[in-house]
Amino acid sequence: MTTDKVDYDALIPNNVGLADDPKLQRALEKWHPGYIDWWMSMGPDGFQTADVYLRTAISVEKSGWAKFDYVKMPEYRWGILLAPAEEGRTIPCGEHFGEPAWQEVPGEYRSMLRRLIVIQGDTEPASVEQQRYLGSTAPSLYDLRNLFQVNVEEGRHLWAMVYLLQKYFGKAGREEAHELLLRQSGSDERPRMLGAFNEETPDWLSFFMFTYFTDRDGKMQLEALAQSGFDPLSRTCRFMLAEEAHHMFVGYTGVNRVVEATVNAMDAAGVSDPYDLEAVRALGVIDLPTIQRKMNLHFSLTLDLFGSEESTNAANFFNAGIKGRYRETSIDDDHRLTNDTYPVMKLVDGRLQPVQVPALIALNARLRDDFIDDCQGGVTRWNRVIAGKDIDFELRLPHAAFNRSVGEFADIDVTPEGKLVTSEEWESRRNEWLPTSDDRIHIESLMQPVQEPAEFASWIAPPTRGIQNMPEDFLYVKLP
């Protein structure tokens, strides 16, 4: 029995009636120590005894679902929370369109559903692992707190997926839950399932790019799973999206503040040429071309997460009604797509051009295109910060075909502007487009911890507002 009320006093806070389901409770309590071991060995390095001003979900109501207080991270109340049930919800797409949403796993789609949940689940702990060492170089206590907020919530998202596996998928689900703690980001023997989640997040600019772009891929996937006809998955994802918004806020404002520090410093020192790297870097900030290269890298890695543009798996998920499109219910069509087409960018006759393909097999391409649109907003606002100081430079999302390893563009060489070039030319110009070892050395030199309240590293501007409107000198993390 699921209620909207959260049992917050239970060992595992939840609104899924865990106390009335002893079998599930036992399974989760058995999994819990392994999770804590994972958190201690693969989660944030150091800081586990620090008091961190964190948000904890205590309700699933739209307003006031969280409380803020000092918490030691290993004592964070990771819970299982589903968004309120929607009365009379129906399956929003595919061949079962219009039938009542499933409250139990439909037998014929069991293995497909399990796979979707495992893939989503795998990304959650992966990002915590990728961000493990960032605490020691945080540019302020405010940023340190935001990092840990993202980390504990990704931990909770793992709990969310493990709940579904253990509640609905029997022994196989329990095994999958166990294995989610065994794979490790970047490991040779047992890597995480998706490429971008095995890359390093070596510095804070990468962290902000990751939370802006890669967490936004997470948002798109969760939005598509929130449209699932399997109602428990839909409700789980809907609540995760409430938390995910903050992660993208950290990314958006993070990059914005980096850009701001750079153009402010240039302006104050009378440096107007953004390509005069020596002059700009001497100011203790990150030059705009390096920010562009970082963006090119993280954007292209994230696009690979959407999989092949044309995919029969994606068609099967949609047909089955277990994964929808972005904002499925507000799209005006038959939600079956049996006769529709969708334009997919492809290489034809030596040119990149849109080709109409059956809409059903183009669902990955469509979600990726929706993602690209969603990314543009932040970039436009970052450019306003640059224009505000009259600096002649514009950040741009690279072309979708640039630097890709998955799908239609994996084997071709394309510039960020979308021009096809030979692989020799591409290789010889790589340093214009992707972070160079020089860029890395410069960024690394700036990654020095700042741990005094109200103080910020030179390369990042203070935020315009504190968390919960706290004053600038608020002690977001009390170091032991």
Ligand SMILES: [Fe+2]
């Ligand atoms: Fe997440």
Ligand SMILES: [Fe+2]
């Ligand atoms: Fe996230």
